């Protein structure tokens with residue numbers, strides 16, 4: 001895009017906040033992208049050919065195909081004109097773009113088709129529930145059915161005239177009432193689902209029941225609520241526990257909750273997306289079917305200090321049960337963190353994170369996430385480094401492959417924890433603040449050690465993903481995992497927050513910690529300790545692009561560490577949202 005129109009658009013457009021929680025730029029939302037900037041486009045992350053995307057919607061598997069819908073602006077690179085774009089895949093890797101699945105066409109969604117979920121009915125029929133914006137800007141819940149069940153592509157969807165099926169009545173705030181979950185069927189023969197809402201500062205998972213999937217009645221109580229502001233995109237699902245009949249890594253289909261024996265031997269996860277902070281948190285707990293009450297286990301903070309799927313840029317996530325591999329798969333949206341004029345210039349904004357298999361840890365203390373195994377099929381040229389000592393203050397480059405689009409697995413051994421810095425208990429609820437203060441440039445005792453990636457040869461541009469170990473008392477330690485993008489780009493306008501989370505690992509016992517990082521031009525997606533702590537960040541290097549992006553291993557702590565093994569693969573580029581027949 002030429003500089004002049006860019007400056008004009010910058011000057012003319014005041015950002016307005018709307019109920020959707022997305023910022024609205026009225027003058028920009030219908031400006032078609034003329035060109036699409038390729039340099040920082042991701043290679044193997046889900047992304048349409050152009051324009052804005054946000055939340056993943058209604059993921060499901062149907063007749064041999066994975067379906068992913070997502071919030072999409074067909075007319076521009078900022079939020080607006082929202083429809084459900086639709087793509088399908090046989091393997092969650094190569095994607096084909098279809099015509100939009102759901103778009104404004106009826107009074108009950110004429111002003112927008114916002115987020116929602118899919119439910120597969122017991123007879124195999126998939127149903128979509130979504131939020132429509134009606135002519136009075138009210139958020140209402142609608143249902144849509146496939147026009148032709150024998151079409152595995154599910155191209156056309158029919159919205160019955162009896163929509164909306166759920167109205168914001170009986171005191172519900174009509175501008176804060178959205179994102180219906182997948183429905184589940186209780187042992188009493190009634191369906192249930194939850195819609196996100198708020199009442200003053202109280203986020204609410206409003207519960208509805210139905211006998212026939214058409215007439216929905218609000219329950220007297222909500223499934224759950226918390227003082228964290230609006231709850232967007234709630235997700236509620238069962239997870240297997242270790243020691244049960246089912247392997248703890250296997251998924252449990254929400255549909256199985258009909259069977260009271262299954263319902264009794266699983267735990268439940270409630271995840272909410274906090275509009276106020278743009279972060280998500282989850283709790284693990286029990287769900288009493290007869291009373292329809294969800295009670296988080298006491299061990300889990302039930303507020304914005306709670307456990308997060310991802311401690312970085314990952315929002316409006318949604319999981320689904322994959323019947324093929326009997327697993328639960330999680331999708332999440334990663335927004336840009338560059339500027340709106342940059343997005344206009346790029347002609348695109350937003351990606352989906354790599355889908356993750358998600359399950360309850362063996363001890364039940366948290367969820368574990370791991371990139372779906374299918375992405376290994378993209379691994380190409382490979383390099384390996386083993387048993388390399390990295391002394392305090394040292395670093396080295398991992399050469400011999402192109403790291404700009406890669407998958408890196410590393411394992412670090414800590415020989416000696418004596419020099420670990422003292423942990424101040426005030427930091428317990430502020431991993432991010434701690435990482436900001438003690439970032440990758442601040443020398444420590446044990447750590448910071450990890451990777452510098454998307455780094456220029458002279459290291460002037462680099463993103464750091466690293467660990468730092470603190471001593472809590474004589475026998476226990478705290479491990480912090482950080483993502484520090486403060487030197488990721490020469491461009492100074494870009495929002496570059498340090499992201500961090502603690503890692504639930506007994507480092508005194510294991511002495512080892514693993515890191516897997518998926519690098520893809522402008523996204524860095526890291527999985528610490530086998531998927532216990534995950535951090536996704538968006539970065540926009542100017543120099544460390546293409547073949548000029550390098551990978552280094554560093555240790556900026558006093559104690560030596562050993563890189564026991566590092567395996568890295570260049571990643572191939574899959575078919576990403578070509579139209580059928582193109």
Ligand code: DQQ
Pocket residue numbers: 020021022054055071082114115116131178179232233315316
């Ligand atoms: N995005 C959708 C809403 C949802 C929000 C609108 C979360 O339905 O609450 O695009 O990112």
